[in-house]
Amino acid sequence: MSEVILKNVCKIYDGGNKVVTDANFKVEDKEFVVLVGPSGCGKTTTLRMIAGLEEISSGEIFIDGKLVNNLPPKDRDIAMVFQNYALYPHMSVYENMAFGLKLKKVDKKEIDVRVKEAAKILSLEEYLNRKPKALSGGQRQRVAVGRAIVRKPKVFLFDEPLSNLDAKLRVQMRTEISKLHKQLGATMIYVTHDQTEAMTMGDRIVIMKDGIVNQVDTPLNLYNKPVNQFVAGFIGSPAMNFLSGTISEKSDLTFTSDKSELTFNFSSEQKSYLKEYIGQEVVIGIRPEDLSIEKTNIKSIEQECVLDVIEPMGNETFIYFEIEKVQFIARVKPLGDIKVGGKIKLYIDPEKIYLFDKKTGNHLFKNS
């Protein structure tokens, strides 16, 4: 059992700069948890506190049931893969991987077995005698992972390990790390700013913004039930479209955008929890994939728009247009021969519209 628990963890840097506020989450044994958020939101700091490289200003961190606040990194039984690989330049690949074990005075034969095993898993066998300088980016990345594997730690920490690789290699390494996770059956905490990486790799995802954990959930739940506008906008690519307006009760419960370009009536289910928002300002969110060029639902709202940009991807097309000067993206089936500047009818299923409180940004859920 090697779970990691953060309880009210805060980090205040010397200048009085509070970069992590009350982080609370639990990483289960053998779970792959991704910490995601925009650059500067405190992901690295959080990871470094778990690693023991950064002091915890307040709160508690438990690894495997043990309070580790005051334990140095080497006594926490964790391994970390750094963003810039941090390989020892003067050591061969073999020595790089063996270094930690040698320091622990592990038997030479045992070291050899473990290093060779890791090299096999990572296809590094041919390169064991090379210096890091003579390796490609992807190989260096593998060595960095290998250095973590050989130690058989309770928890693996990754800090944006793929951000220095080119796009193709990144996708490849992504699946390799996921495979590795299953193969080793280890607990892993993975930091990234890339929501695609988070969605594809994580069993669960911790979304942070400005040092605050916004939501901890599975990828699908984050996508379907984001707690607030930030999470909704962060998860999903292309990002969700937002438009502000008010809820009013005329003949029916109605949403009217600020300049009245978009209006629609709510479904009966939505009405049940929107009553209290009558007269209030809200923001609606529409995912690009929920905009369609075909009418699939009789209740769908029809909206005519002028195409600003068309991005054909082959199997699908991204189209850009404006509603009330707010840029919208739709992800639709390949279009016929419509050109930029042309008009097109789009359909929005009102049941797929997300609603957020304009002031707090909170998602207006059924039961809240």
Place this chain on the structure above:
Amino acid sequence: MIKKYLLYAFLSVTSVITLIPFIWMLGASFMFDGKASVFPPIFLPDPFTFTQYQILFERLNVWRNFFNSLILSSMVTVLYITFTSMAGYAFAKYRFRGKKFLFNLLLSSMIIPSQVTMLPLFLLLKSMGFINTYMAIIIPGLANIFGIFLIRQYCISIPDSLIEAARMDGATDFQIYRKVILPLAVPILVTLAIFSFLGTWNDFLWPLIALTDDSMYTLPVALANLMLEHTKDPELMMAGSVVTVIPVIIVFLALQKYYIKGIMMGSVKE
């Protein structure tokens, strides 16, 4: 292209000019008394003789002085490298109270000429009872801000994540210094080792002051003493100079490869 040839021509001429006195020294050391003091100077000994070296080894306890120089230069170098590298690394990578102040204080001490501190240093060592012992040379040579500064600058360029990776790998502070920092700093360490070894080997004034006994003299001091007795004997002097300078050249040639790397560090991205 032409620029390059001009540069090489210039460098060749200047190096020959620098080498002339050196070659003359070598030649003169193998001449009989009085043969070297002629104008224009002659470079090839005719006839060739080892007399001067014989006299040198009779008059002076050359082996003893050579040994003193060697021991002192080696010990100072080893200790100097140890202390300055630790201090430089600490100034580069550790966070502690008063670090900036301490470093600036040390830096500002560079403006004090060494002659000014000689007397207080002498009195200090005297009160410690170290005058006329090896310690009188070793203690002042343990560290200086010049070396600390160079090593600090070098260590700053080592990424923090390397140190942190080693820490995660379970290395203690000393192990990080010993197994990660030192191997990476080899070029700068060798450069400083050469400075330190040559500096101690060639130093004249301080050993003259701090060592009072013939048997404790380093080569340059012993040679200078000889010079006082034999001012009119340049051939003997030159033989002494050759004996003094040869070990230094050997050390330099042996470490030259690293030394040049050290000077060029940072100019080439690895």
